[in-house]
Amino acid sequence: MGVKIEENMLRLLEERDWTVYRLSKESDVAVSALYNIASGKKKAPNVETAVKIANAFGVSLDELVLGKKEGCDCHDGYNNLH
Template identity: 45%
Template structure:
């Protein structure tokens, strides 16, 4: 999934609802500065950010990714990860995200 595709989908969902960046920030709990930086392609979206935005929009993360990845196939392992992720309640999703972030921490530092 490419960053411009994600940005386009976020902007589409935001505009469909008539929300400002500030309103999306309030609905999602994501700082307005983060949303602004995403919209200006200054930062790459983190999984936790996408999850919070999807929750605010009332869209499942797996559906959001599927819709924005029309030209990109997910591997079987990636599809399985999303399936398991969506089966978890919010608290367990947060724990899983923290665990995954810890596993990949050295990769992105």
Template identity: 35%
Template sequence: MDAKLRIKQLMDDRGWSDYRLSQEAGLSQSTISNIFKRNNAPTIPTLEAICNAFGITLAQFFSADKTPIELTEEQWKLFKKWNELSDEKKKVLFDLMNIM
């Protein structure tokens, strides 16, 4: 899979510019420009930030189906909070969910 083409497809689907993607992903504009203009492959952390901006997971990004599942606003908030948790807190949350 060509990550650059996939990112471009997702940007086009949303009508986003390079600048908009950089703002939504919390990345520098030069990072986004380097992906497209210098053919730099995005690092995993960069790709995670891009996926977060699009509201998709890495699995959805690499899905053969290419139809991303849009997260609801509530799911998006949960996803953002999840990413802020330490590994220990994630385990506690899983344990709590398993007893519910």
């Protein structure tokens, strides 16, 4: 799961042309914590941090964690397991 968050956070930063520093200011999450997530040193943020990051980007927690936009079929991964 952490790899998805890392990839999605980097994608959202690039889409918005934001730096990690800007995300830190927008989300009230420490720059060091964001760098640890982006670099993969920290596999996944705690829920409070993930919510702050998602809110700063203006996306749902699902999009941050799973890469899914609201309104899509988020059960695809589950169905592929069976």
